[in-house]
Amino acid sequence: MAEEIIKILEEYKEETKRHFDVVAEDLKGEIKAVAEQVAGNTEKLEVHDQKFDKIGKDIGIIKLDIEFIKNELKQKVALDEFAALERRVSMLEAEPK
16 A cells, blocks of 8 residues: 555656646746846836936036026116116207207
8 A cells, every 4th residue: 555655646746846847947938038028128227317317418508508698687788777778878968068
């Protein structure tokens, strides 16, 4: 009877081993597919990082340009101030000498 049990266990052992081998192969294939997807996503992220770096530099340049323009505009006379000065000059020019 012990020999029969050992024989049955050996059959189950081999069947279980074949089953796990099949499962392991399937898992290897799935892991490989996931690894390939991760690699593809990593490449895309690197490209996006480069684009964001360039955008960041461009924004920095734009900020400097805006600051320069703001400072230039602060030094200019406003339209209403110019009109008032123009009237004053016209009045001064119209006065008899």
